[in-house]
Amino acid sequence: MFLEAIYHSTDSEYCHAIDENTILLRLRAKKGDLSKCVVCYGERYYPRENVLVTPVDMNKVASDSLFDYFEAEITTGFERICYYFILYDGKSSIYYDGSGFHEHPNINRTLYFQIPYIRKEDIADVPEWAKRAIIYQIFPDSFATSKGHISGKSIEVPLREGITVRSKLGGNLRGIIENLPYIEELGVNCIYLTPIFTANSYHKYDTVDYYSVDPCFGDNDTLKELVSKCHESGIKVILDGVFNHSGADFFAFRDVLEKGEKSRYKDWFFIDDFPVRYDDNPNYKCFAYVKFMPKLNTGNPEVIEYFTKVGTYWIKEADIDGWRLDVANEIDHNFWRAFRKAVRSVKPDAFLLGEIWHDAREWLQGDQFDSAMNYMLTYACIDFFVKRNINVEQFDARIQNLRMRYKKDIQYAQMNLLDSHDVSRFLSLAGGDVRVLKLATLFMMTHVGIPNIFYGDEKGIEGITEDEYRRPMMWEDTERSKDIFNYYRKLISIRKKYMDVMLGNYVTREVDILKNVYVYSREAGGKKLYIVINNSEHPVRVDVKVGDSVSNVTELLHDRVYPVTDSKVSLELDAISGAILEV
Structure with a gap:
């Protein structure tokens, strides 16, 4: 047994409360080393010397390139809990508690892992609507001037004291309002706007006035109208806060x-x-x-006060639903704690999303952000679907590692994206191969977390440089753009219909290195979706094991019914294509 690979930590992604009665526990071990893992828990204040413990078998829920991850959810009436693990490798067993490894269980409960008291205030409180969100990211200057149109003309507006603000392509908030029917047709239920406050440049990341909408985009009343109309259509609105x-x-x-x-x-x-x-x-x-x-200097109390007031002002004034926070990793943690407290005091289900391109654990403990932009997933998708410099086994390992990185509710709110206003369009990286875009989007739409669509991806907009990937929205359709749009709309409708499953478990079913085929399932409440991905340049036949409880399954992308024979469904997949099976 490789003891040096075994890891557990309290008050972290390895141990956290789901609610006031449920605790999620994880344990990490060397890949393939443990045959079984049991957690034994009891009440910290049990009145006798030997604590009465309840054993619970843990399930292996993920494996990355180095480690296996075991998990158990414990529902108990105890507020104070102590626990230890029993580990088996098929040849021997060992006890693992807060003081280390032992041949026999400790009698001294103080040496166990401890949950001193389950405090409601310390539970990660992610808005339920956010976990069900499908985000459409709009770069306002590039989107629309009016219904189905963007002028492509720059605007300059002189303000007081020699200050001038400008736009580049003529997009504005009125254009977004007039194109809400298009956004509704696509099927998304949340809009994220990059900065809209008064600023010198076209991108608006150099804010002049945090309390006014940039005149190139409209005014405060236009924003209120936009948010109101979005809410009438069941669409949430997130603004971009530039406080670094x-x-x-x-x-x-x-x-x-x-x-x-x-x-x-x-x-x-x-x-x-x-x-x-x-x-x-x-x-x-x-x-x-x-x-x-x-x-x-966000450590300055005056700066903290100023920007927490900005955060609450737009919720009170325009009824926005949350903030995406720019360069969030360069701002001190106490600022974000104060910001969260202020914003949540005004709107308890406000969503806070940090721009953090790397491991965001220290910001995602539940006291600062609900989510981060999951660029680590972006790069995994680029390596697997575009560059193909990792195989399907390596891709699955990276995905599993990311899945185990955060607390459970936080993980379901990660903002998954293939591209954004800061990076090249995914389709361009793929050399314009629409099949690659579709396949990666299929994965994103069925993965754990919140899918984010950068405006125009659903039309096949391309771009490598900043000017290119922020180019004007495509409002005149081609056969190619219609095809891509319909594919996105289909995937969105599937995700929305099966949202409860999307908030359930993720299980790797098959990793075929030779065929470059990846099969995983999303499961909840007895329902299952099997997602099959063929990331090879060749057509393949895939026999998907679905069990013997059903006689046929429906492929949701093409509305086809397949028989189940000997517990398997046989699929013929084109090169670089995928399928979704309802089991």
Whole structure:
């Protein structure tokens, strides 16, 4: 038994409360090492010396390239719990508790793993609607000027004190409102808008005024109208909050530029020395090294107060449903805790999504964000579907590793994306091969987490450079764009119809390296969907084992019925294609 590979930790993704009566426990072990894992739990304040424990068999729920992961959900009336594990490798067994490994169980319960008290306040509270969301990301300047149209014309609007704001392609909030029927037809139920507040540049990530909609996009009343009409259609709205940095024309930074060390706002920023040098080699911290994006000191109580008020203002004023937080990993944790507390006090089911491209565990403990942008999944999909520099076994290992990374409810709210306003279009990376886009989208739409569609992906928009992947929305259809749109709409309708299954278990069923075929199931409440992916350049026959409880199954993408023979369904899949079987 490889003891050095065995790992468990309390108050983490390995041990957390699902609700006030249910605890989820996980244990990690070397891949293939353990044949069985049992958790034994009891009440911490049991009145006798030997704690009465209840044994529960743990299930192996995932395996990555190095480890197996065992899991059990415990429902108990205890608020205070202690527990240990019994591990078996087929030849021997060992006890594992908070003090290490032992041949016999400890009598001293203090040495067990401990859950001191299940506190409702400490349970990750992810809005239920968010776990059921299908997000459509809109870059407002690029989307629409009016119904089915974008002007492609830039706008400049002079403001006070020599400040000018501009757009590039003419998109605005009115254009989004007039195209809500299109968004409804697609079937999504949440819109995420990149920044819309008054800012100098077309992308609006250099905010001038956090309390006004940029005049290139409309005004505050236009935003209220947009949110109201979205809500009438059952669509949530998330705005982009840029609180890591401001624009150079933000009132506080202008004051610092004007008054230098005498400015009352000097501590709102990270100024190296005075006078402030506003040039290509600035003497203050910025987003990256961009002089017109000075970095905010979010550890300053005044800055915390200002931006928590911004966060609550737009919920009160426009009834938005949440925030996507820009450059979230460069802002201190206490700021985000304060922000969450303020926002949730106004709207208890507000959704908070952090832009974090890497492992986001320290932000996803339940006290800061509900979700993060899952770029780690993006890159796994690029490696498997596009570059093909990993095989199906390696892809599954990466997916399983990501699945075990966060607390359960947090995992079901991860924002899964193939591309965004910050990276090249997935279809372009795939060399324009629509089959690859469709197959990767099939995976994203049936995976654990929230699927995100960047505007135009559903029409086959392409682009490698920033100007290209933020190009104008395609409003005049071709046969190709219609085909892609209908495929997306079909997948969205399937996900919505089987949402309870999508919030259930994920089980790897088959990993065929030779055929490059991947089969997994989504399961809940006795219902199962089997997803079959052929990521090879050749047609394949796949025999999917579905059990003997059914006589036939329905393939949902093409509405075909297949017989079950000897507990198997035989599928003939085209090259780079997939199927969804309802079992």
